[in-house]
Amino acid sequence: MQMAYCQHIGVEFMFINDLQQCQWIRQKFEKPGVMQFTLDEKRTLLARMVRSTRFEEFLQRKWSSEKRFGLEGCESLIPALKTIIDKSSENGVESVIMGMPHRRINRVTDRHITLSLMANPSHLEAVDPVVQGKTKAEQFYCGDSDGKRVMSILLHGDAAFAGQGIVYETFHLSDLPSYTTHGTIHVVVNNQIGFTTDPRMARSSPYPTDVARVVNAPIFHVNADDPEAVMYVCNVAAQWRATFHKDVVVDLVSYRRNGHNEMDEPMFTQPLMYKQIKKQKPVLQKYAEKLIAEGAVTVRPLVSMKKCSVTLVRWLPLCLLRISLSTEVPFHSHLCIHRQTVMKSQFTLDWALGEYMALGSLLKEGIHVRLSGQDVERGTFSHRHHVLHDQNVDKRTCIPMNYIDPNQAPYTVCNSSLSEYGVLGFELGFAMASPDALVLWEAQFGDFHNTAQCIIDQFISPGQAKCVRQNGIVLLLPHGMEGMGPEHSSARPERFLQMCNDDPDTYPLYDCNWIVVNCSTPANYFHVLRRQILLPFRKPLIIFTPKSLLRHPEAKSSFDDMLPGTHFRRLIPEEGSASQNSAGVKRLIFCTGKVYYDLTKERKTRGLEDTVAISRIEQLSPFPFDLVKAEAEKYPQAQLLWCQEEHKNQGYYDYVKPRISRVFNNTRPTW
Structure with missing residues (x-):
């Protein structure tokens, strides 16, 4: 329900099921005379409108042939943001992280405040969860458990806000304990057109902001041509966030004076709308005439305002929070969760224990570890059990890894909402905040990454080249062709290998954009996780x-493989009887991952253990040219082969073939 309280403001809040919050909003809008401003406030607002308008005019003169996606028609956006930041700063906020489409801005108040703008691709709204993740991380590392010092502001377009599913996914993170940033201020630049598509064709809901109702966020609709109304609403939004620490939406109802961008001709598709827009006075002119009529300013001071000021960004260092955990809690865990004890008695470890020891050892060394994703607490395949549930007391849980050592770093393991796009973006943002934390996102099945492909394509793969920032995020993608059919089988390794920025003809190594591995032993998995942070x-x-390798009887490692002096093995060579009979080996099969165990079983069945060598390429990118060459030279008479489970046009084949051939300049018989 929308309730209008003055000529230029409408508020949606009757769907909010909290009486205190509803009464708070009523006091802000139903009390007579609430929108009264002092002379100084009006002059400050006018000065900000001048800066906003003149800056746009400068850009148009300087880069007249460039697409700017300018503010003309919504110049009040800059004063709106300034108002939000000023009021939030008064309420104790020290750091603001912003995300927005297309344009880049950086404004700072006179107070000591850090303003950080996240780089965003042209995929509108993709930056939303990234901003939330970075905000959460900054709150975490400076001990801001209530979000009073660090906050986020997200800018949206109306069509993208209504149309992009990532908006909904991001909203659904807002109140989850491990993801909340304790209230985000959303500012929607509602220019009532998505390129050439008007709202009648762009959405099914009355307002572009209706998606915010799902989390009971109040929605303030305000006429962007009324700067005072905008200023008041933004003050209220900042106060709401400071009071309730929940999301709030400001819907700036405006227009695009020049169409979708400065090179566009909107009359092609919205002729009637743009006939009306051409008749509209610019908002600066309207507001200046209003203040002159009130006697608040004269023409001469107005002219003197037309000089843009320059502000400096002051960067504040993050403080690192270390939490000491030393509590003894009697707990009744499930009887089936005793695998670790059994494995230890046999002096071998399986995949789950290898992971546990890797993460636990890093925690003990003071490295914060965060593992997020759908069902990661237990693991999709019930192998992890990092969160124990008391079998006698409802909702009573325990995370044993937070009780390893009194001086350890905290371990965060959290089941996420049913979102890949939003959650992976969130974790990417979290990983950006500190290179000293190990941040892992696990897909429920490897193919689930396809709904987060935008984050992978736009942020993770090209991140260093685009943003000149290194990021150590880890993606765990369950993969294996094990009879499940086309779904839940392949993590599509070919896609990740196609996005590697290396040249197969380049030898030796190169500066890669990411690392791609497929470990076949728990020990190697242990080492690659530790290597990532070290x-x-x-x-x-x-x-x-x-x-299937999670419980495969052969996929076990000795504790000796994790002692000091051991390390991640980019390639695991043949270590059986064939390695002692190198001159008699007829075939050297290279492979990666699970298929190794299928091959060794078949080799044993056929009695070929002396004549067929099998070597595992554990790290696919950067490709281990040196180790492949050394392994192949051990068997000079052997034909080189590659084996994989996947179809020939999938998996690793197209990636590894030219690289192995390059090692020998195509002089060895292969494939």
Whole structure:
């Protein structure tokens, strides 16, 4: 329900099921005379309108042939943001993280406040969860558990706000304990047109902001041609966030004076609308005439305002929070969760225990670890059990890994909402905040990453080249062709390998955009997780994790493989009887991941253990040219082969073939 309280403001809040919050909003809008401004406030607002308008005019003169996606028609946006930041700063906010489409801005108040703008691709709204993740991380690391010092502002377009599913996904993170940023202020630049599509064709709901109702966020509709109404609404929005620490939406109802961009001709598709727009006075002219008529300003001071001021950004360092955990809690866990004890008695470890030891050892060394995704607490395949549930007390849980050492770093493991796009973006933003944390996102099945493809394509794969920022996020993607059919089988390794920025003819190594691995042993998985945080640089890490190998009797490692002096093995060579009979080996099969165990079983069945060598390429990118060459040279008479489970046009084949051939300049018989 929309309730209009003055000529230029409408408020949606009757769907909010909290009486205190509804009464709070009523006091802000139903009390007579609430929109009264002092002379100084009006002059400040006018000065900000001048800066906003003149800056747009400068850009138009300087880059007249460029697409700017300018503010003409919604010049009040800049004063709106300034008002939000000023009021939030008064309420104790020290750092603001912003995300927005297309344009780049950076404004700072006179108070000591850090303003950070996240780089955004042309995929509108894709930056939303990234901003939330970075905000959460900054709150975490400076001990801001209530979001009083660090906050986020998200700018949206009306068509994208209504049409992009990531908006809904991001809203649904807003109140989840491990994802909340304690209230985001959403500003929608509602220019009532999505390129050439008007609202009648762009959405089914009355307002573009209706998606915000799902989290009971109040929605303030305000006429962007009334700067005072905009200023008041933005003050209220900032106060709402400071009071209730919940999301709020400001809907700036405006227009695009020049169409979708400065090179567009909107009359082609919205002729009647743009006939009316051409008749509209610019908002600065309207407001200046209003203040002159009131006697608040004269023409001479107005002219003197037409000089843009320059502000400086002051960066505040993050403080790192370390939480000490040393509590003894009697707990009744499920009887089936005793695998770790059994494995330890056999002095071997499986996949789950290898992961547990990797993460636990990093925590003990002071490295914060965050594992997020659908069902990650238990694991999709019931193998992890990082959160124990008391079998006798409802909702009573325990995270044993937070009780390893009194001086350890905290471990965050959290089941996410049923979202890939939103959650992966969130975790990427979290990983941006500190290179000293290990941040992992696990897909329920490897193919689920396809609904987060935008984050992978636009942020993770090209992140260093586009933004000159290194990021160490880890993607865990369960992969294996195990009879499940086309779904829930393949993590599409070919896609990740196609996005590697290396040249197959380049030898030796190169500066890669990310690391792609497919480990076949728990020990190697242990090492690659530790290596990710101990490397002197950061690259995204893509891991194709197993399903059947989680409990495969042969997929075990000795604790000796994790002692000091051991390390991640980019290639695991043949170590059986064939390695002792190198001259007699007729075939050297290279493979990766689970298929190794299928091959060794078949080799044993056929009695070929002395004549067929099998070597595992554990790290696919950067490709281990040196180790492949050394392994192949051990068997000079052997034909080189590649084996994979996947179809020939999928998996790793197209990636590894030219690289193995390059090692020997196509002089060895292969394939």
